[in-house]
Amino acid sequence: MIEINSKSSTPIYEQIINEIKECILKGILKPGDKLPSVRELSTMITANPNTVAKAYKELERSKTIEVIRGKGTFVAENYTPSPTDDKLEELKELMKKIVIEAHYMGLDKNYLSNLLNDIYNEF
Amino acid sequence: MIEINSKSSTPIYEQIINEIKECILKGILKPGDKLPSVRELSTMITANPNTVAKAYKELERSKTIEVIRGKGTFVAENYTPSPTDDKLEELKELMKKIVIEAHYMGLDKNYLSNLLNDIYNEF
Amino acid sequence: MIEINSKSSTPIYEQIINEIKECILKGILKPGDKLPSVRELSTMITANPNTVAKAYKELERSKTIEVIRGKGTFVAENYTPSPTDDKLEELKELMKKIVIEAHYMGLDKNYLSNLLNDIYNEF
Amino acid sequence: MIEINSKSSTPIYEQIINEIKECILKGILKPGDKLPSVRELSTMITANPNTVAKAYKELERSKTIEVIRGKGTFVAENYTPSPTDDKLEELKELMKKIVIEAHYMGLDKNYLSNLLNDIYNEF
DNA sequence: GTGGTCTAGACCACA
DNA sequence: GTGGTCTAGACCACA
Numbered sequence: 001m002i003e004i005n006s007k008s009s010t011p012i013y014e015q016i017i018n019e020i021k022e023c024i025l026k027g028i029l030k031p032g033d034k035l036p037s038v039r040e041l042s043t044m045i046t047a048n049p050n051t052v053a054k055a056y057k058e059l060e061r062s063k064t065i066e067v068i069r070g071k072g073t074f075v076a077e078n079y080t081p082s083p084t085d086d087k088l089e090e091l092k093e094l095m096k097k098i099v100i101e102a103h104y105m106g107l108d109k110n111y112l113s114n115l116l117n118d119i120y121n122e123f
Numbered sequence: 124m125i126e127i128n129s130k131s132s133t134p135i136y137e138q139i140i141n142e143i144k145e146c147i148l149k150g151i152l153k154p155g156d157k158l159p160s161v162r163e164l165s166t167m168i169t170a171n172p173n174t175v176a177k178a179y180k181e182l183e184r185s186k187t188i189e190v191i192r193g194k195g196t197f198v199a200e201n202y203t204p205s206p207t208d209d210k211l212e213e214l215k216e217l218m219k220k221i222v223i224e225a226h227y228m229g230l231d232k233n234y235l236s237n238l239l240n241d242i243y244n245e246f
Numbered sequence: 247m248i249e250i251n252s253k254s255s256t257p258i259y260e261q262i263i264n265e266i267k268e269c270i271l272k273g274i275l276k277p278g279d280k281l282p283s284v285r286e287l288s289t290m291i292t293a294n295p296n297t298v299a300k301a302y303k304e305l306e307r308s309k310t311i312e313v314i315r316g317k318g319t320f321v322a323e324n325y326t327p328s329p330t331d332d333k334l335e336e337l338k339e340l341m342k343k344i345v346i347e348a349h350y351m352g353l354d355k356n357y358l359s360n361l362l363n364d365i366y367n368e369f
Numbered sequence: 370m371i372e373i374n375s376k377s378s379t380p381i382y383e384q385i386i387n388e389i390k391e392c393i394l395k396g397i398l399k400p401g402d403k404l405p406s407v408r409e410l411s412t413m414i415t416a417n418p419n420t421v422a423k424a425y426k427e428l429e430r431s432k433t434i435e436v437i438r439g440k441g442t443f444v445a446e447n448y449t450p451s452p453t454d455d456k457l458e459e460l461k462e463l464m465k466k467i468v469i470e471a472h473y474m475g476l477d478k479n480y481l482s483n484l485l486n487d488i489y490n491e492f
Numbered sequence: 493g494t495g496g497t498c499t500a501g502a503c504c505a506c507a
Numbered sequence: 508g509t510g511g512t513c514t515a516g517a518c519c520a521c522a
Contacts, residue, residue, distance in 0.1 A: 006314050006315070007313075011521060012522075013522085018219075048316075048522045054521085080228065080229035081229075087224075088228075091224060091228075091230075094221050095221060096242055097217070098214060098218060100144050104203065105204065105210060105211075106205070106206065107214075109239070116232070116235060116239065119218055123222075134498085162508085162509085171500070172501095173497095174497080174499080176511080177497090189376055190376075190510065191376060191507095192375070192505090192506055192510075194375075195509060196509085258512080258513075264465075264469065267473065268465070285493085294513060294515070296512095299495075313494090314522095315520090315521055316494050316495075317495095317522070318493090318494060326473065326475035328474075337467060337470060337474075337476075337484070340466070342391070344460060344464060345489065346390050346391060347456075347460060347463075350431070350433070350449065350450075351451075351457075351460075352450075358485060359485065362478070362482065380505075380506060381506080382506075382507090417506090419507065423506085423507090494520100494521080495519105495520090496520080497520100498517085498518085499516090499517080499518105500515090500516095501513105502513085502514080503511105503514105504510105504512080504513100505509100507508090
């Protein structure tokens with residue numbers, strides 16, 4: 001379910017975060033579902049436990065998952081924080097970067113519009 | 124023209140790359156235009172010459188700018204490499220990340236569509 | 247294994263690149279083999295870590311080696327990019343230069359043919 | 370006759386040297402022929418006079434051309450110095466580099482043999 | 493322990 | 508004056 005590319009330039013802990021968030025969005029993981037323990041997941045994907053722990057910490061901080069002492073880690077109830085200006089700015093910067101990169105590959109607005117649609121259809 | 128945010132998590136050399144590419148896209152910098160020398164730009168943005176040199180080197184590698192020995196650095200003629208599968212995959216991953224982040228802030232597809240439009244209008 | 251000639255006019259980082267590629271060709275280094283870390287190699291050849299890092303970076307760019315985050319640097323699986331026109335032109339220019347230089351030392355075509363054979367036999 | 374690529378990574382003064390040597394090899398320039406003056410050549414190829422002067426100096430040092438005071442610069446009588454060990458080693462290194470680069474583009478010994486032949490046929 | 497980023501500063505080749 | 512190479516050394520993210 002969760003696949004890590006150890007050669008990718010995105011850090012493993014970030015890949016874990018992204019994949020888990022994707023699973024939740026796709027409904028593969030639902031609110032209340034139990035996540036594998038840090039040890040379990042780290043052996044599943046042959047990663048360092050510290051790395052998995054870091055990913056879980058970050059997911060907990062963003063209220064995506066919840067740790068219940070002695071019971072384990074669970075997908076949190078749907079929680080959508082109101083977007084801060086910082087976060088919005090960050091999002092815009094990312095989109096800007098995509099537009100610039102796309103342009104430098106000869107891809108136009110239409111291409112990106114379609115890409116956006118495709119991704120939403122995947123979910 | 125080029126502004127660096129030293130608090131940002133994106134490395135300075137990458138910020139330089141992005142800003143220059145943006146200037147070219149907006150037409151502020153045109154093919155053949157001379158860029159400030161490594162030393163000039165480094166004092167302008169109070170960064171180390173090596174950092175600026177690194178950014179220029181990368182821009183040269185991607186054929187965005189050209190170095191003429193002993194004369195300086197210039198914006199290259201428009202050059203759009205055919206997009207490789209790797210690059211397209213990277214673009215898709217980036218867009219996916221945006222969609223996920225947006226969703227977790229309670230922003231929907233419409234919001235991102237508009238954001239995309241806005242950015243294109245800026246250029 | 248890797249020997250640097252500090253008096254040579256070819257930059258140290260380039261010598262490192264050449265020597266590593268040679269080792270791979272000769273089979274001294276095989277795909278998947280771990281390379282010495284940047285720090286290790288830099289002390290081995292008494293060069294600055296930055297210089298070694300530069301060589302490794304370039305080798306990574308050409309997909310000769312791969313970096314696995316936090317684990318180290320490894321020889322990549324055999325990868326032969328289709329030769330671009332630019333690269334072929336460069337190769338031809340280099341060979342032309344050899345022919346001219348050889349001529350000016352009184353060496354003829356036969357000598358270069360034999361030299362070419364000898365080098366292939368070394369590998 | 371002499372064409373300079375100001376964007377090439379080989380220095381202009383070296384390009385001049387190579388082109389002149391090539392002309393001599395091809396017989397376009399014969400022993401005793403007068404070369405354009407430093408000023409003439411520098412305006413012809415729109416280069417800095419210092420750059421042309423440097424090329425001429427080097428050609429003079431290698432006895433490829435001769436300066437006769439007050440008369441000008443001339444192609445020297447055929448002169449083939451006995452190859453020094455240093456020079457031979459350099460030649461071998463260059464050829465080695467070609468072999469390695471060629472290998473990394475998937476080109477074999479045959480390709481290089483043919484390339485060598487082609488270049489000799491050009492002359 | 494691994495590589496990545498950045499600074500400060502020297503020296504050099506080139507035009 | 509231009510960029511390229513290299514050293515020395517700090518600090519950081521990642522695993």
